[in-house]
Amino acid sequence: MNDSPEYLAKKAFFDKVLTIYGRNAVMEALKDEDVTIHKLHLSKSNKDASVLEQMKKIASKRGIEVQYHDKSSLSRISKNAKQDQGVALDIILEHFGDEKDFISKNTNYRIIALDGVTNPQNLGMIIRSCAAGNIDAILLPTKGAAQISPLVIKASVGTLFKMPIIKTSNLKETLKHFRKEGASLYTLSSHADKSYKEQTYSEKTIFVLGNESEGVSPAIERLCNASIAIPMQRGVESLNVAVTASLLAFL
Amino acid sequence: MNDSPEYLAKKAFFDKVLTIYGRNAVMEALKDEDVTIHKLHLSKSNKDASVLEQMKKIASKRGIEVQYHDKSSLSRISKNAKQDQGVALDIILEHFGDEKDFISKNTNYRIIALDGVTNPQNLGMIIRSCAAGNIDAILLPTKGAAQISPLVIKASVGTLFKMPIIKTSNLKETLKHFRKEGASLYTLSSHADKSYKEQTYSEKTIFVLGNESEGVSPAIERLCNASIAIPMQRGVESLNVAVTASLLAFL
Structure with a gap:
């Protein structure tokens, strides 16, 4: 077991991260100012859609990092290839x-x-x-x-x-x-x-x-x-x- | 408005009747001795199935009347042709x-x-x-x-x-x-x-x-x-x- 302060701090951080997926769920969280957001993940294979443009706009306004992935990497992040619709979001659950x-x-x-x-x-x-x-x-x-x-x-x-x-x-x-x-x-x-x-x-x-x-x-x-x-x-x-x-x- | 005692008695009876449908729901109600049952309705178009045989057996044991209908009459009783699976049950809701x-x-x-x-x-x-x-x-x-x-x-x-x-x-x-x-x-x-x-x-x-x-x-x-x-x-x-x-x- 690694008990170094760096490891524990990193663990404490990732214990608070929840990755959600799907365009509706992600959009709702992005719009909710009470939700602390770490990162927006988008699949490079996504076709242009106004909802994606809106997500990027909100991310830029809120200073949220956007990362692009190929389809298979995105499904490793969402852990739900069938339902992620090419979109995932890391939320920080402060509590x-x-x-x-x-x-x-x-x-x-x-x-x-x-x-x-x-x-x-x-x-x-x-x-x-x-x-x-x-x-x-x-x-x-x-x-x-x-x-x-x-x-x-x-x-x-x-x-x-x-x-x-x-x-x-x-x-x-x-x-x-x-x-x-x-x-x-x-x-x-x-x-x-x-x-x-x-x-x-x-x-x-x-x-x-x-x-x-x-x-x-x-x-x-x-x-x-x-x-x-x-x-x-x-x-x-x-x-x-x-x-x-x-x-x-x-x- | 018809206020004859016969009419009112009939109305009071039918106010207590609930028709449920679908093989699982009907089977569960038939098995539940606490449920008062008025009538079991089966479609003549039903193919033989052990669950139907079991329903008839319980009905006979509990003294419940069984009525056979053509498919369209049964859907008028169940009011849900898509989901009735050829089976409906009139329950008396005593309360x-x-x-x-x-x-x-x-x-x-x-x-x-x-x-x-x-x-x-x-x-x-x-x-x-x-x-x-x-x-x-x-x-x-x-x-x-x-x-x-x-x-x-x-x-x-x-x-x-x-x-x-x-x-x-x-x-x-x-x-x-x-x-x-x-x-x-x-x-x-x-x-x-x-x-x-x-x-x-x-x-x-x-x-x-x-x-x-x-x-x-x-x-x-x-x-x-x-x-x-x-x-x-x-x-x-x-x-x-x-x-x-x-x-x-x-x-």
Whole structure:
């Protein structure tokens, strides 16, 4: 492992970069002054189009670097040759970071950790509700779960650019780390004694929400300190995961 | 207007009937013992398929009448020739009714009225959250809004069959009727003084939620008694309409 300051600074930078693609998604981000942009990538094979001219105009006005690539290089950047339409954009997500960074800067917090939420619409809605509500960060695994994509950005209605997100390649280890730092972890269960409204929460609270059909995985559940219930009428057994996240965000 | 008891009884019956179509949706409903079924419709032009055999078997076991139609009659029943796959099913929604019926049976209530929610996913999620939460009925316009469809049933995760829904062909007149009966109407507004948690609600409360992008229409807004705010962080301006409905359902 390379721990040189240069390497770490570079890593911290690239951890915040999100590459989006497709002409509509790129155009929307370019137009949004709240979005910090690193670089616009265009394929040399693009035919002239007014939307491309407009992109270049905005880039020049905003002082954004434009790079031209052959088609295959562009698809390596977009990682989606089928849908990039010859256009990709590197966005800097100022509020993205890793757990160490978050822990060093926050003493009281509420986090929502997502253990395998796979539907991009749900992820976008969760980001929107957490950004609007009282959640300080979303903990998002980089594997086995929906990733930040143009669909997610759309469903988040632009709030992705405002919401602190902690990415982790190993949710279990990251949650263990948070526990060691004094955080309490809560899962939802219809069998829990305490309602989510009655529970007294720790100053450092993490709500762990599971996959849409499977729920929280057993290994993650074992790490949790307590489970809480959302009481439901009419024998309904569960809520949409984005709705659950929203109820917790607006506790 | 025909007001004979026979006519009214027939109308009350057909107000509760929902015809769904498509082999998967029909099969799911047939298998669900909680769903009351009126009739299974099959096209004579259907080729033999094991799923059709299974449908007939379940129908016979559950004592459900099976009717055979030529292709064009079946599409008149399903109202969706392109997607019915030669199969339609009349479901009885026991909890569907009209405003008169609801008012005569309820003195204290909380209703969520939907003024032009167009996305079926949102409608399904709203039904699910209202069924699980403390909402006594959903007021659903039959025009200019998403209608109950297989997509909505799916997004409601079966809770549609448990949730009282009042259909109206004229939302404005129905809301006026409720006001005359003593109900108070609340809309959401980021400019409202009172937070939705601080507001004291009337014993007969109707929350009016608007279209995904346009919000509540001006004519409906003028009928409302008060507006309430959901306070939001980070400059976020609005929530998904299903999330808003959920926060109100779990007040």
